[in-house]
Amino acid sequence: AQSVSQHNHHVILSEAASLELGCNYSYGGTVNLFWYVQYPGQHLQLLLKYFSEDPLVKGIKGFEAEFIKSKFSFNLRKPSVQWSDTAEYFCAVNPSGAGSYQLTFGKGTKLSVIP
Amino acid sequence: EPEVTQTPSHQVTQMGQEVILRCVPISNHLYFYWYRQILGQKVEFLVSFYNNEISEKSEIFDDQFSVERPDGSNFTLKIRSTKLEDSAMYFCASGGLAIYTGELFFGEGSRLTVL
Secondary structure, eight states: OOEEEOSOSEEEEETTOOEEEOOEEEOSSOEEEEEEEEOTTSOEEEEEEEOSSOSEEEOGGGOEEEEEGGGTEEEEEESSOOGGGOEEEEEEEEETTTTOOOOEEOOOEEEEEEO | OOOOEEEOSEEEEOTTOOEEEEEEOOTTOOEEEEEEEOTTSOEEEEEEEETTEEEEEOTTOOTTEEEEOTTSSOEEEEESSOOGGGOEEEEEEEEOSSSOOSOEEEOOOEEEEEO
């Protein structure tokens, strides 16, 4: 079965700082990878996804993520964070082509951006 | 923008009682899911539903749980006899048009508190 590890439980940054949130997965085959975000009091929403195309994926609100197959990683980055990026970020994996529809989530990383 | 809606937003129940959580997925979606998140823990997959039947379920989804799509619009999760450890936020999600894309659209969640 697949699993997802997010290394940081809580990250605190000042506005304009650069962000990188780590995500590693374990699964023997090909995967689809996702980052979801949950703003305070809101539902989970998709930030970006990787579906076997360019390993550098661009998402909404200036976020991007890079899939490094050799490292089983899919780290999320943003060059300059804003206060409005304060949220919880979840990495998720789905085995592609395996007929499985479920997402396996990491534990999440809470990001607090200080104005 | 179409969205997944869930009711109730919060339900408090006594241990042993039956609970039904309701969801209205996005209307042209074909795949439906329930996930849950116990406070402080990761979002966990419960069940996926496609073509009017369960396509996958996790170990958490035991005989106490059932899902239905009774009228082509609502998607319900029933817990027959609630336990203290069922206290969690339950998220409904829907996805997919003709082809599964992996992108899920989540509702805002139903918080279940079992006393």
